[in-house]
Amino acid sequence: MNNMHNLDDASHIYSVSMLNNAASGLLNDHFGTVWVTGEISNLSRPSSGHLYFSLKDNQAQIRCALFRFKHTQVNFSLENGQQVIVQAQVSVYEPRGDFQLIVTSVQLAGAGQLQLAFEKLKNKLEKAGLFDAAHKKSLPIFPKQIGIITSPTAAALSDILKVLHRRFCSIPVIIYPTQVQGIAAAGQIAAAIKTANSRAECDVLILARGGGSLEDLWPFNEEAVAHAIFNSDIPIVTGIGHQTDFTIADFVADLRAPTPSAAAECxxxxxxxxAARLSLYYARLLQCMNTHIKSHQSHLMHLQKRLQHPGEKLRQQAQTLDQLENQLHRAMLFYLKNKREKMAYYAVLLETLSPLKILQRGFSITREKKSGKLIRHCADVTAGVHIVTQLSDGEIESVVV
Incomplete structure (x- = not known):
């Protein structure tokens, strides 16, 4: 009876739909537009283009609806696990009485928002050609001086100096101090790069800092730093963070090393x-020299065997000259003997054919006295011509009658 009495006294009874509607109005009037942060889960993408998901933290969750006309204004793709900040109106989905948020805008929270900015700048600079391999400068094999752009109090600097001292301690190092974290860091890094180029003291630069969060490394993702690296005439090697950390500076740099120590090694x-190479080359050179010297020594010994003392050579030449003289003397004697024999032969022959020999055998020769013409026939003379007849023992003059 008491319960019925209370029911009779009730000034108003709500239907379910009325209650849900009233609750929705109260929530909307009380909260208006709110900002809520949480992790996306249970993301649903129906064909309508609307998105439905839950926003949760470690202790609770709330359903959310992002309608298509608002979804098209979001500049990134929503994924499960993303930390986001949503602008929304608190409402109740009346058909089921579900408490929900009607989302009007979404942005990535914390590192997520920075990652989005990172991707935007990366795409922009890549299209502008700042990452092209054609612009990468080669590193010197033997740098005359190495420049380091980092914080003078950073542990990374100590690591770099240890590596440089261990690998080649005689190369001088110049440190260009700068902040590597905070609002002013990007401007100081860009200025340090320009200073190193204007002073032209080094032929390679290391841009480095130790590990940290995306926020800590953010100065190396600033556009001013990217352009300073790109415009540097000196090749730049980055050693920023750990192996898994990538910054815009890494993409623009001439070489990216996974750590500061690795940059020093590069x-x-x-x-x-x-030193080991030089020892090997020295051993090879020594071997080649010994082989060369032995070859020349062998050749020298061969020449030495062929070489004679000048006195011995003169004695051999004198002996040869004596032999030639004897040969010439014998040849001359033979030649003279041969000529004498020929002359004797021709003398006998001439004597045999001499007219005097003929005259001695009783013959005579007659000539005209005046002309000396030889008379061979009687017709060769006339009466009164004086003639001379030569006999073996004299001449007879006579007149033809």
């Missing part, structure tokens, strides 16, 4: 390695 020759 820019410095290994003295131990080169």
């Amino acid at each position: 820019v410095s020759p290994d003295a131990t390695e080169y």
Whole structure:
């Protein structure tokens, strides 16, 4: 009876739909537009283009609806696990009485928002050609001086100096101090790069800092730093954070090293390695020299055997000259003997054919006295001509009658 009495006294009884509607109005009037942060889960993408998901933290969750006309204004793709900040109106989905948020805008929270900015700048600079391999400068094999752009109090600087000292301690190092974290860091880094280029003291630069969160490394994702690296005439090697950390500076740099220590190894020759190479080259050179010397010694010994003392050579030449003289003397005697024999032969022959010999055998020769013409026939003379007849023992003059 008491319960019925209370029911009779009730001034108003709500239907379910009325209650849900009233609750929705109260929530909307009380909260208006709110900002809520949480992790996306249970993301649903129906064909209508609307998105439905839950926003949760460690202790609770709330359903959310992002309608298509608002979804098209979000500049990134929503995924499960993203930390986001949503602008929404608190409402009740009346058909089921579900408490929900009607989302009007979404942005990534914390590192997520920075990651979005990172991707935007990366795409922009990549399209502008700042990452092109054609613009990468080669590193010197033996740098005359190495420049380091980092914080003078950073542990990364100590690591770099240890590596440089271990690998090639004679290469001088110049430190260009700068902040590597905070609002002013990007401007100081860009200024340090320009200073190093204007002073032209080094032929390679290391841009480095130790590990940290995306927020800590953010100065190396600033556009001013990217352009300073790109415009540097000196090749730059980055060693920023850990192996898994990538910054815009890494993409623009001429070489990216996974750590500051690795960057130091990239820019410095290994003295131990080169000492081993020099030892090997020295051994090879020594071997080649010994082989060359032995070859020349063998050749010299061969020439030495062929070489004679000048006195011995003169004695051999004198002996040869004596032999030639004897040969010439014998040849001359033979030649003269041969000529004498020929002359004797021709003398006998001439004597045999001599007219005097003919005259001695009783013959005579007659000539005209005046002309000396030889008379062979009687017709060759006329009466009164004086003639001379030559006999073996004299001449007879006569007149033809």
